[in-house]
Amino acid sequence: MSTATGRHFLQIPGPSNTPLPVLAAIAKPTIDHRGPEFRDLALDVLTRVRTVFGSAEPVVIYPASGTGAWEAALVNTLSPGDLVLMAETGWFATLWQRMATKLGLETEFLATDWRRGAPADAIEARLREDKGHRIKAVAVVHNETSTGCVTDIAAVRRALDRASHPALLLVDTISSLASIEYRHDEWGVDVTVAGSQKGLMLPPGLSFNAVSQKARKAAETARLPRSFWDWEDMIAINAKGFFPYTPSTNLLQGLKVALDLLEGEGWPAVFARHQRAGEATRRAVRHWGFEVQCADPTAESPVLTAVRLPEGHSADRFRQIVLERSNMSLGNGLGPLADRVFRIGHLGDFHDGLVAGVIAAVELGLTQAGIPHQSGGIQAALASLAGNAGPVAS
Ligand SMILES: *Cc1c(COP(=O)(O)O)cnc(C)c1O
Numbered sequence: 489m490s491t492a493t494g495r496h497f498l499q500i501p502g503p504s505n506t507p508l509p510v511l512a513a514i515a516k517p518t519i520d521h522r523g524p525e526f527r528d529l530a531l532d533v534l535t536r537v538r539t540v541f542g543s544a545e546p547v548v549i550y551p552a553s554g555t556g557a558w559e560a561a562l563v564n565t566l567s568p569g570d571l572v573l574m575a576e577t578g579w580f581a582t583l584w585q586r587m588a589t590k591l592g593l594e595t596e597f598l599a600t601d602w603r604r605g606a607p608a609d610a611i612e613a614r615l616r617e618d619k620g621h622r623i624k625a626v627a628v629v630h631n632e633t634s635t636g637c638v639t640d641i642a643a644v645r646r647a648l649d650r651a652s653h654p655a656l657l658l659v660d661t662i663s664s665l666a667s668i669e670y671r672h673d674e675w676g677v678d679v680t681v682a683g684s685q686k687g688l689m690l691p692p693g694l695s696f697n698a699v700s701q702k703a704r705k706a707a708e709t710a711r712l713p714r715s716f717w718d719w720e721d722m723i724a725i726n727a728k729g730f731f732p733y734t735p736s737t738n739l740l741q742g743l744k745v746a747l748d749l750l751e752g753e754g755w756p757a758v759f760a761r762h763q764r765a766g767e768a769t770r771r772a773v774r775h776w777g778f779e780v781q782c783a784d785p786t787a788e789s790p791v792l793t794a795v796r797l798p799e800g801h802s803a804d805r806f807r808q809i810v811l812e813r814s815n816m817s818l819g820n821g822l823g824p825l826a827d828r829v830f831r832i833g834h835l836g837d838f839h840d841g842l843v844a845g846v847i848a849a850v851e852l853g854l855t856q857a858g859i860p861h862q863s864g865g866i867q868a869a870l871a872s873l874a875g876n877a878g879p880v881a882s
Contacts, residue, residue, distance in 0.1 A: 497816035499846050501633050501792035502663050502686035504836030506742075507749060510689060514742040521737050527729030533743050534726055540688075540747070541661075541680055541698040542671035548697045548722045551736040554662035554683030557695035558584050559591070560717035561627075561658050561679040565703055567711040568592040570624040573614060573655070575606035579634035579822035584627060584660060591712060596623075602825070603783035605632070605639035608647045615651035625656040625678075631664035634822040636789040636831065637782040638668065645675045656706060662686060662695075666750060667762045667791050667835045678703040684739060687791070689746050689836040694739050699723075762790035765834035765843045768872040769793045772847045772865035776854065781829055791835045792819065796828060801859050803830040810853035816846065840873045 666687030684694035781794035819831030
């Protein structure tokens with residue numbers, strides 16, 4: 489039996505905490521997905537969600553986790569044996585690459601040390617070599633949730649442009665959308681993949697493809713089998729406010745309220761709040777004497793911080809102690825980072841005080857776990873939060 493007391497702190501980098509008004513909207517009675525109330529809801533969220541992607545083009549919403557939207561991006565645009573250029577930024581990039589292979593695509597996987605974003609220079613060099621345009625798509629992860637490193641998507645776009653290469657650009661924003669500024673149209677992204685349970689503050693269960701005209705054109709001749717994921721079936725009937733199969737009606741009710749909350753706060757404030765949290769968390773980590781997994785200061789994530797514990801200390805044992813003593817869930821290390829790092833999520837529904845509470849609980853846990861560190865990380869974080877918060881409204 490659990491003896492946990494106090495409110496649970498869900499500080500993994502997704503799923504993130506869901507605000508009470510969103511939970512209340514999801515708990516409303518299920519409605520007729522072919523009726524007028526649903527039509528009004530669908531037309532509203534399908535239109536407003538485009539702004540979140542920075543796109544004027546259609547956004548397709550699936551009743552699926554982010555993995556489904558990964559598959560949708562590939563099967564709508566590519567044919568068996570097509571070559572996809574990907575970058576091994578971490579665990580999620582690896583899973584997407586494995587999926588591409590399973591679907592019958594060929595991949596080239598540019599290696600990194602899992603401590604930086606996708607290398608735009610190497611992408612450009614590889615595209616320049618590809619005179620015959622065998623590479624049909626470049627696929628990268630915007631915020632690599634296993635490492636806490638962000639890829640500069642505008643730089644990847646420039647790599648394609650400088651190489652004058654016609655490949656499609658596919659981007660996974662599952663853990664960045666609505667937390668880090670993103671511009672699907674301006675950056676010339678062809679398919680943007682996203683999910684509901686991270687920056688959008690919903691429970692898991694919705695995922696998204698924002699789709700360019702070039703991507704829809706590619707879909708006309710793409711031959712990978714697809715049915716459930718087919719964009720055109722969706723887009724055609726979405727225009728009338730309906731879906732080709734039963735959508736997640738209650739999650740869409742929640743999405744409407746989540747968009748109300750985020751738009752009410754204002755996108756610049758939302759992005760600044762995440763940056764402030766990332767900065768404060770890294771200050772604390774460095775004060776404790778630890779390294780963050782991201783080794784490129786220009787790529788540090790506003791969404792999560794992956795913390796490298798000193799050699800000989802188990803990150804999983806540490807997380808267990810924090811869960812038992814402070815009722816707080818921290819993210820585990822993934823793939824080769826298992827037990828080496830723990831991840832602090834600072835995304836979705838939070839404020840400066842919650843960030844401070846999380847850092848305090850981590851520092852407490854370090855003492856309780858007997859992991860040597862310099863105390864006072866929490867003070868460093870508080871100073872950072874106070875310094876970055878701007879003047880208090882009078
Ligand atoms: C969470 C995540 C995924 C996987 O999404 P699911 O909803 O678990 O299927 C993929 N990519 C990134 C970057 C993620 O953070």
